[in-house]
């Protein structure tokens with residue numbers, strides 16, 4: 001990937017291919033063509049590279065352009081919490097009103113482990129005549145929850161009742177799935193395709209988050225709204241990096257390190273890191289809610305008795321104090337998940353911390369060693 005970027009920057013400019021100049025606003029041709037080929041195969045429909053794809057400055061800008069293009073002040077946006085914090089800030093900057101629906105932690109019947117579940121009655125109750133957007137994220141940050149085909153079908157059924165609603169489906173972790181294949185809501189039916197903007201990015205898939213190359217795919221009438229906002233924001237995205245991502249996407253389809261393609265290798269690569277960190281958390285007395293996708297694990301920290309002065313810091317919620325303690329005293333940084341909730345539901349995060357396993361094995365091993373110190377602070381069973 002890095003070589004493709006270097007080669008693109010160093011190409012001799014000529015009149016046909018000015019790779020160091022502004023790109024076409026909606027996306028450099030080699031990238032939109034490559035994306036159209038990739039997603040036409042996945043979606044089993046012919047995606048038009050010129051009208052049904054927008055390349056953006058990462059998934060973050062794709063999200064922002066979609067919201068700016070679609071929201072008016074006072075519109076309502078339904079988000080499923082915990083939600084990637086950017087959704088909440090961007091919707092608020094558009095003057096929209098957030099309608100959060102929290103996932104619930106539910107115990108499995110067979111093995112008593114926990115998983116994240118969406119209550120469809122709660123979701124349905126959040127919709128009103130003012131709802132303009134539903135934002136979903138699968139695999140989800142921070143929980144690693146993946147929406148199954150049947151859950152997505154239930155979401156699509158609710159959306160079908162509200163003709164003004166558009167779905168934004170953030171799928172940046174689409175290639176990091178460990179138990180079941182990823183399903184895009186846009187592939188369920190022609191009706192839901194017509195109502196959905198699907199967002200992804202090269203950042204997570206190729207470990208190049210600093211490049212900020214993302215995209216948005218959907219029917220022309222919705223992509224156009226985002227493309228117009230994009231025209232007045234960055235206007236255009238780094239041409240050589242788009243060229244390099246096009247090349248990476250083509251190479252990714254080929255055999256890689258004894259796997260059918262790069263994506264199969266990637267899922268395997270992260271799957272063993274997921275297993276390692278889950279075991280390390282378990283050993284430390286932090287119960288992981290095993291993620292189905294992505295590279296984060298939310299762990300239940302309720303067995304830890306926080307020492308002073310962290311325990312009595314009433315200026316922040318428990319998850320903040322706990323993550324501060326973990327970082328300063330244990331030497332492992334975790335994210336307090338209340339930052340993925342609005343004011344209304346943030347106390348639901350009190351007993352959780354988000355850990356990341358997108359790290360070299362040596363770093364994970366050192367983290368596992370340090371985390372064992374948490375055992376000294378566990379409640380007696």
Ligand SMILES: Cc1ncc(COP(=O)(O)O)c(C=O)c1O
Nearest residue numbers: 058059060084141172201203214
């Ligand atoms: C769910 C989700 N969406 C979007 C992004 C941002 O992607 P990008 O770096 O391509 O802007 C992130 C980054 O952490 C993310 O977790």
